[in-house]
Amino acid sequence: MTLSILLLCCAGTAIVGALTGEPEPTRTGTAAEQPQQPILAAPGEPTEQAPTQEESPTDTPSTVSSSAPSSVAPSPPSAAAVPVVQVTTVTEKATIRYGERTVKDSSLAEGKRVVRTKGVNGVRTMTYEVTTTDGVRTAKKLVKSAVTKQPVTQVVAVGTKKPQSSKCDPNYSGCVPIASDVDCAGGSGNGPAYVRGPIRVIGDDIYDLDRDGDGIACD
Structure with a gap:
């Protein structure tokens, strides 16, 4: 279709040149060096358009970097411990x-x-x-x-x-006074001290009170 339109355009140009008396320009070089004519689409045929910047797909995600430091709210100071x-x-x-x-x-x-x-x-x-x-x-x-x-x-x-000093002779059981001489009371002795029996002799009969020697004095 594109080739047909191109041929029609070239033929029309040649016809207009012949009517006006202008010679047809000579084309030299290859077809790649000739300026390309705009391609007109036939009615009803969809045209191909270059994608716009908004419609062009991109595979690279957009990364927005910010050099501004992030603002962190300071934490409130902890309350002082209350003593118990x-x-x-x-x-x-x-x-x-x-x-x-x-x-x-x-x-x-x-x-x-x-x-x-x-x-x-x-x-x-x-x-x-x-x-x-x-x-x-x-x-x-x-x-x-x-x-x-x-x-x-x-x-x-x-x-x-107070402790009392003994006035009895320890040689006799029963109190025989301590004196220069002791006789049995009621006897013939002249004292000066006397004792009534019976008196047991437990030591020496120093006053000779046990005349019969049976251990009992003044009996």
Whole structure:
């Protein structure tokens, strides 16, 4: 079809030149060197158009680069940790040491000690208010103190009785006075000391009181 149109165009040009008396231009060179005439499409035939820039497909994705730094919103500062404060009540007990009191007792030998009343320790109860901050004790305040058990004072008796020197001779069981001479009472002896029997001789019969030697004097 294109060749037919081209031939028609060339023939028309030759006819117009012949009528006007203008010689037909001589064509030299190859067909590739001749200027190409626009190709006219016949009525009803679709024409081929070069794709426009908007319709031209592209295989390379468009990448938009930005040199502007991205803006990051600063995070708000974290809130300061609030300390945990706790107040509790604590009860403690303390021992009250009993006291001691001494009394004189003339029935006991001098220097001898006897516990008459046994001492008992008392108890004191104390209440504290304890403050802790984050688990660490920061304060301790005494709010109450009371004696919940009274101590009992220990009583000790101390003897004051003076020891007495013996006036009896140790050679006899029963009291035979110590003297320059001792005779049996009611006898013929002249003393100066006398003793009533019976008296058992447990040592030496220094006063010759056991005349029959049976171990019993003044019988």
